[in-house]
Amino acid sequence: MSSKQTVVHWFRKGLRVHDNPALASAVQRVTDAPLANFVLRPIFILDPEIRKWLKVGPNRWRFLQQSLDDLDQNLRKLNSRLYVVRGDPVEVFPKLFQQWNVCLLTYEYDIEPYAIKRDAIVHKYANEREIEVLVEKSHTIYDPNVILSKNGGKVPLTYQKYGNLASTCKQPNPVDVPSQLREGCDPEQDETERKDLHCYDVPGLKELGVEQKELGECKFPGGETEGLRRLQEYMKRKTWVCSFEKPNTSPNSLEPSTTVLSPYVKFGCLSSRLFMNELNKVLKGQKHSQPPVSLVGQLMWREFYYCAAAAEPNFDKMVGNKICLQVPWETNQAHLEAWSHGRTGYPFIDAIMRQLRQEGWIHHLARHAVACFLTRGDLWISWEEGQRVFEELLLDADWALNAGNWMWLSASAFFHQYFRVYSPVAFGKKTDPEGQYIKKYVPELSKYPSGIIYEPWKASPQVQAKLGCVIGKDYPKRIVIHEEISKLNIQKMTKAYRDNRNAKDEAIADDQDANQFTNKRKTSITPSKSPSKKVKRENTMDRYLKRE
């Protein structure tokens, strides 16, 4: 055991040295203390068991691996290194606390329920050993809990409402990169420890269980260095930044029409606070687009979902989720498989799903198209299934954003105009009438001309044979008829909304009955049932009768 005391910074998300307040605090502590008595060890904990319950695809494991490697290198430039500790955090910390003689633990706050639970246990262990814990909030620009309390504890359910609340808060300034992590303190000078240090090395892909052959082309390498490089590259395009409007970007261009900074922000390789700061610098004094469609608006969407997610522990589920519409989705394993592997028979949908599996990134509007298709539009399969597939395949899959967007697209929360359904044929044609994108990702159809490539089933068998791709043999028949099923599904959604409304009214009525009972006993006041509620229930019934 070392006679020195150790300050530990625990990396989880926030895989960066820039704008990292918790890391900066750890460095400060070491710098302020008498030299040679303190050692700073930046750690990342890798749980070998995690693969048993967390389904993450090879591309995302690679992104993490690259991010850890880059972080290690950036720390080495600051005369330190990354210590990757293997094990379950809850079991690792008691050992580390003792073995390294830990006096201070710092980390970045995380709102995800599993993280909150884990951190509470670690915090308790630290308290028991009288180890100081310092937690900083830097994953989002605004603190979700501050926004919630400004709204009286209620979740803001609209973007505008959220924006109004956020606009009353000050935007934090990013903190500087520490100049040195180890001023005169060298943990590796200890002979006995030095020979064991290789056990803390950054894992290779093999250790993460990734086979080279299952990996797609690496279009977006992980890491802080690449994240910052990408940010600078896009910030140079000032006119583009100022005029950015998300709905006008293309979901099916051959090269991304947006920044693809999301994976870097998700892992915290790039600070959202720095991102916002850099955007503000570019926009200052210029005419520019506005939220929700602007680039600033995109960052604010992230804030919006983080806030809602922080308020609802069951945010990633339908049942038990107070803000989520309860819908009787159906199970269809064959359809789910077809969707997730790009075999629905709709070329636009299949191209998107194949790009997702190969590259780990698809455009936001492409996500809309496939999410609508899986849920309310066509297949009537639960958004939770889609969420799982995105969680596995998207480099930028983020608990709060993934669940929030799935609820949005399935019209389960935040968005309610369920009668607006994306067409798996028409939507892609607007930005890619030639079907170049389809030809790239669904090469079976590469000989199909622009007129028919979005609907290959319309070609006669003879023409199909001539074009080298017979539908039902070389490429699947479409698994549903969109024109028919989407109309039926809209009706099902109408019923789901009606049922949810009735259930809510019942609950309110029951609640009032209960209150009435209590009031009667306690005060002898007999308030009548709210007339407004009564009317509303009658109206609902009227509508119900009119239709059926």
Added chain:
DNA sequence: TTCGAGTTGAATGT
């Protein structure tokens, strides 16, 4: 209670 607004629909007009 009412009413306008809601990042990004589609089909069919002009």
Added chain:
DNA sequence: ACATTCAACTCGAA
């Protein structure tokens, strides 16, 4: 490129 119609949702402000 923009307007209308389709059918009709909820949230939040007034």
